[in-house]
Every structure is written in structure tokens, then in C-alpha cells.
Amino acid sequence: MDASHLTAPGRSRSSQSPSPSHSASASATSSIHKRKMASDDHAPPFPSSFSDTRDGALTSNDDLESISARGGGADSDSEDDSEEVGDDDEEDYDASSIRNFTASRLETSVAMVPSGRNTKIKSDNSVKIESSEIPKEVGTGCSGNVAPPTATGSVSGAVVKDEGMKNIFTENLQTSGAYTAREESLKREEESGRLKFVCVSNDGVDEHMIWLVGLKNIFARQLPNMPKEYIVRLVMDRNHKSVMVIRRNLVVGGITYRPYTSQKFGEIAFCAITADEQVKGYGTRLMNHLKQHARDVDGLTHFLTYADNNAVGYFVKQGFTKEIYLEKERWQGYIKDYDGGILMECKIDPKLPYTDLSTMIRRQRQAIDEKIRELSNCHIVYPGIDFQKKEAGIPKKAIKVEDIPGLREAGWTPDQYGHSRFKTVNSLSDQKSLTAFMRSLLKIMHDHPDSWPFKEPVDARDVPDYYDIIKDPIDLKTMSKRVESELYYVTFDMFLADVRRMFANARTYNSPETIYYKCSTRLESHFSNKVQAGLQSSIKIQ
Numbered sequence: 001m002d003a004s005h006l007t008a009p010g011r012s013r014s015s016q017s018p019s020p021s022h023s024a025s026a027s028a029t030s031s032i033h034k035r036k037m038a039s040d041d042h043a044p045p046f047p048s049s050f051s052d053t054r055d056g057a058l059t060s061n062d063d064l065e066s067i068s069a070r071g072g073g074a075d076s077d078s079e080d081d082s083e084e085v086g087d088d089d090e091e092d093y094d095a096s097s098i099r100n101f102t103a104s105r106l107e108t109s110v111a112m113v114p115s116g117r118n119t120k121i122k123s124d125n126s127v128k129i130e131s132s133e134i135p136k137e138v139g140t141g142c143s144g145n146v147a148p149p150t151a152t153g154s155v156s157g158a159v160v161k162d163e164g165m166k167n168i169f170t171e172n173l174q175t176s177g178a179y180t181a182r183e184e185s186l187k188r189e190e191e192s193g194r195l196k197f198v199c200v201s202n203d204g205v206d207e208h209m210i211w212l213v214g215l216k217n218i219f220a221r222q223l224p225n226m227p228k229e230y231i232v233r234l235v236m237d238r239n240h241k242s243v244m245v246i247r248r249n250l251v252v253g254g255i256t257y258r259p260y261t262s263q264k265f266g267e268i269a270f271c272a273i274t275a276d277e278q279v280k281g282y283g284t285r286l287m288n289h290l291k292q293h294a295r296d297v298d299g300l301t302h303f304l305t306y307a308d309n310n311a312v313g314y315f316v317k318q319g320f321t322k323e324i325y326l327e328k329e330r331w332q333g334y335i336k337d338y339d340g341g342i343l344m345e346c347k348i349d350p351k352l353p354y355t356d357l358s359t360m361i362r363r364q365r366q367a368i369d370e371k372i373r374e375l376s377n378c379h380i381v382y383p384g385i386d387f388q389k390k391e392a393g394i395p396k397k398a399i400k401v402e403d404i405p406g407l408r409e410a411g412w413t414p415d416q417y418g419h420s421r422f423k424t425v426n427s428l429s430d431q432k433s434l435t436a437f438m439r440s441l442l443k444i445m446h447d448h449p450d451s452w453p454f455k456e457p458v459d460a461r462d463v464p465d466y467y468d469i470i471k472d473p474i475d476l477k478t479m480s481k482r483v484e485s486e487l488y489y490v491t492f493d494m495f496l497a498d499v500r501r502m503f504a505n506a507r508t509y510n511s512p513e514t515i516y517y518k519c520s521t522r523l524e525s526h527f528s529n530k531v532q533a534g535l536q537s538s539i540k541i542q
């Protein structure tokens with residue numbers, strides 16, 4: 001066998017005990033393995049006929065491919081893998097190994113399973129995770145801090161808004177985030193039977209073996225730095241379990257882990273989703289199933305894993321941290337050091353309904369929304385203003401500020417009217433005075449020698465691209481119509497905004513050396529002086 005397969009693998013996270021006969025290859029990797037081993041660590045992980053990977057009994061991917069083929073292909077990655085994965089091993093294993101493996105596989109019994117260190121192998125180590133195991137009711141009981149919404153949606157002590165108002169906004173309520181939506185969609189797939197999550201190990205059951213081979217192929221493809229023999233060893237090791245996503249009997253991905261039940265933690269050896277199904281939520285759902293299974297079936301409280309650098313982000317999103325809080329005595333010596341990844345830990349919550357988190361999140365969101373609605377009006381959307389306009393954007397009829405729907409409800413009072421920087425007082429407090437002031441300013445501009453470019457709207461026949469560039473045109477004539485209507489400029493700020501826009505438009509369309517640009521600068525300066533003088537004499541600036 002090519003020794004390079006076993007030399008310093010890119011990832012080397014096996015916690016599997018090397019068999020005595022494996023020592024030669026083990027020494028090749030031991031530079032990064034600093035594991036202390038208990039005496040029963042040396043128990044071979046496979047039945048004796050499989051124990052030495054060098055005899056090719058189990059590590060030939062070709063062997064496993066042949067089983068996979070019998071099963072009609074267990075993985076979408078496997079077609080390509082059958083070439084890619086098998087190539088390395090072709091020289092090392094002969095056809096007899098296929099027979100050995102197949103025969104042994106079919107004869108496999110619990111009695112053949114070695115007494116692995118600290119790990120009791122369950123005789124029924126194939127566990128289908130049924131959705132019926134999932135606690136249906138979450139809320140206070142599960143999260144411990146979520147008050148289930150009451151029928152009326154009220155929480156005692158808070159003011160309840162009237163129902164009429166509530167109806168206005170209910171359609172605008174966002175009921176789920178991206179995480180919940182993905183989880184719910186996959187949950188529905190599970191309920192419809194199109195998708196299932198299973199937990200199996202090498203128990204000799206044909207279907208399980210086919211799935212394990214499919215999963216092995218995905219790992220081989222998705223974890224290219226991992227020696228393929230190493231992947232096979234661990235996936236087929238009876239101390240390891242694999243939680244898999246199966247869709248229409250094809251493996252979509254999975255996680256292979258070793259539960260150290262006496263230590264109450266598990267080590268995730270491999271985790272991968274087939275290439276074309278990544279970033280669709282399978283990885284998250286898989287991890288949630290794993291956590292639920294590991295807690296409820298294996299009795300684990302923590303997971304540890306050496307995460308590939310480029311997968312750290314995924315593990316962080318699954319609740320893993322780089323800080324290891326688990327007491328060292330519980331895990332040191334059980335998992336191997338690995339220099340190609342980052343050791344990460346995840347605490348398994350004793351109560352969380354991992355496979356039904358979406359329901360819990362939905363209820364929490366609902367409870368928070370209810371609370372916000374009781375404390376604030378921000379969720380209420382009022383109908384807009386029926387703002388029918390005639391020429392020059394002038395409204396057909398005056399709209400009183402206090403008639404704007406929702407303004408009063410938001411706390412506005414009439415004394416806040418005209419809260420602009422140039423708040424009008426005294427003589428300009430009524431519309432007539434305001435109109436007179438604006439009219440005089442327009443006349444001042446109109447009489448100025450630099451006003452000629454601004455007197456009329458720009459004619460598109462003269463300047464064809466003007467309205468492509470200037471989206472908000474304005475001119476003195478249009479402003480005059482607005483002033484005279486007495487319906488448009490209800491504050492002085494609105495008038496000022498139009499004047500400023502008129503000059504800004506001129507400087508946007510024209511370059512600084514043009515007469516138009518220069519006119520705009522001069523006229524604006526003249527205007528500003530007059531405004532200051534006018535305001536000082538007739539109104540106060542606040």
C-alpha cells in the first residue's frame with residue numbers, strides 16, 4: 001500500500017483506536033497524534049478479518065463502490081467517485097477482498113463487534129429518527145423563556161390596541177426569517193416522506209451499508225485532503241455512527257461521529273453535503289438531527305470536532321465555538337490532535353427541540369411581535385394621502401396637516417406645525433403673508449439680469465437630453481404658479497427647497513465655465529442676501 005496515504009493526512013481526526021496490526025501505518029501519522037490510549041484502546045475497531053487496513057479488506061473504495069452499484073447508486077457524487085475514488089486503490093486490493101468484505105458484511109453480528117473503548121455498541125444501532133420523536137409543543141416548556149401567545153395576543157399589564165387597527169397591519173407582519181423558512185420547508189419534506197434523516201452504523205443491513213457507501217463517497221469528494229482509506233475506516237467503524245440525509249433513497253450528505261458515551265461527548269469525524277445540494281439548509285437540519293439524536297439516544301452533552309478552516313463559519317452557525325469549555329479530563333486522550341483544523345465545541349442544550357426549532361422560533365417571534373404591538377404603534381400602516389394634483393404639481397385641494405392619517409395617532413399636535421428651521425412667526429404665520437413674501441422673492445429673482453435662463457421651463461426641443469439628466473426640473477414660472485395657488489408652499493422651507501433645486505439643476509447639467517452655471521451662482525447669491533434681509537425684517541429665524 002502506498003505509505004503516502006497514511007502520512008500526515010490533511011485532516012486526521014480519527015479517534016478510532018488503531019489496531020496492533022495497524023501500528024506501521026499509525027506511526028506514519030503519529031507526529032500529529034498525541035493521544036493517550038487506555039489499554040482497551042488497542043482493541044481493533046473492526047472484526048479481526050477487517051482489522052488491518054493494509055490487507056485491503058475494507059479500505060478499498062472499489063469494493064465499496066461495487067456494493068454501492070448493487071444498490072443502484074446511493075449518492076449523486078458517487079458516479080464520479082467510482083473513478084476518482086477507486087483509482088488510488090486499484091493496485092492494492094484484489095477481487096478477493098470484495099468477496100471477503102461482502103461475505104463478512106452479510107455475516108456481521110453484534111458478537112463480532114469488538115469491545116471498543118468506553119463505547120458500548122448498541123445492538124440496534126440503526127436508529128431512524130422519526131419526526132414523532134420531536135416534541136411538538138415547545139414554548140415555555142422547551143425554551144424556558146417563551147411565553148406562549150394568548151388567544152387574544154395580549155400579555156397582562158399591557159394596553160391592547162383595538163381590533164380594527166390590528167387588521168390593518170396583520171398582512172405586513174413577517175412571520176419567519178430565512179433560517180425558519182428553510183427549516184420549515186425541509187421539515188415539510190420530511191413529513192411528506194420525500195426526505196428522511198437516519199442514524200446508522202456498520203450493522204450489516206444491506207440498505208444501511210449502501211447508504212454508508214454513498215456517504216463515504218460524498219466525504220471522499222468533499223474532503224479531498226482526507227485519505228480515502230481513512231474515510232472508509234471511520235465510516236465503516238462500528239464505534240462510529242452516521243446521521244444521514246436521504247432523499248428518494250439517495251444520500252445527500254451526512255455526519256459521521258463517534259459517541260463517547262461514558263464521557264458524554266461525541267467527536268464529529270466528517271461532515272459534508274453533496275456538492276449540488278450545499279447551502280440549501282441540509283447542513284443545518286442535519287446538525288439539528290444529530291444533536292437531538294446524540295442527546296436523546298446517546299446521552300451526550302457536547303460535541304467536539306476539528307473543523308476545516310473553510311468550514312469554521314458553518315460550525316459557528318451551528319453553535320460551535322473555538323473556546324473549549326468542556327473539562328479537559330472528559331476529552332483529552334480521546335480525540336487526536338490535528339494540525340489542519342480548529343478544535344471546536346458545541347454544547348447540546350438539554351431541552352431544545354432541535355428538530356423543531358422553527359416552531360419555537362416562530363412562537364418566540366410571535367410573542368415579541370405581540371409585545372411590540374402593545375407598546376408601540378410602529379406596526380400600523382395607514383392608507384396614504386389621496387393627493388390629486390393639477391398643473392405644476394399643485395394639489396386640487398388643500399390638505400390640512402392634521403388630516404394626514406396617522407399623524408395625530410403618532411403624537412403630533414397642532415403646535416408642532418411649521419417646525420422648520422425658518423419657523424414662521426408673527427407676520428408670516430398665515431398663508432397670505434407667506435405668499436406675499438415668496439412672491440416678492442420671486443420678483444426679486446425675476447428682475448435680476450442673471451435670471452433669464454430660469455424664467456421658463458427648459459424646452460426639450462432645444463435641449464433634447466435635459467430631462468434625461470435632470471429628473472426634478474423647476475423654474476421661476478412654475479414656482480410662481482405654485483405660489484399663486486396658495487396650496488403648494490405651505491411652509492417656507494418648501495419654497496426654499498425649490499429655489500435651491502433650481503440652482504442645483506443648473507450646475508448639474510452645465511459645466512462651470514458656461515454662462516448658465518455662472519448665472520446660477522450669481523443669482524443664488526443675490527437671492528440668499530435678499531432672503532436673509534427679508535427674514536430679518538419680517539420673520540424670526542429660529
Ligand SMILES: CC(=O)SCCNC(=O)CCNC(=O)[C@H](O)C(C)(C)COP(=O)(O)OP(=O)(O)OC[C@H]1O[C@@H](n2cnc3c(N)ncnc32)[C@H](O)[C@@H]1OP(=O)(O)O
Binds near residue numbers: 312
Ligand atoms: C468536521 C468536518 O468535517 S470539517 C469539513 C466540513 N465539510 C466541508 O467543508 C465539505 C464541503 N462543505 C459542505 O459539505 C457543506 O457546505 C457543509 C457541510 C459545510 C454545510 O452544509 P450546507 O448544507 O451547505 O449548510 P446550510 O445550507 O445548512 O448552511 C448553513 C449556514 O452555514 C453557511 N455555510 C455553509 N457552508 C459554509 C462554509 N463552508 N463557510 C461558512 N459558512 C458556511 C451557510 O451560508 C448558511 O448560512 P445562513 O444560515 O446565514 O444562510
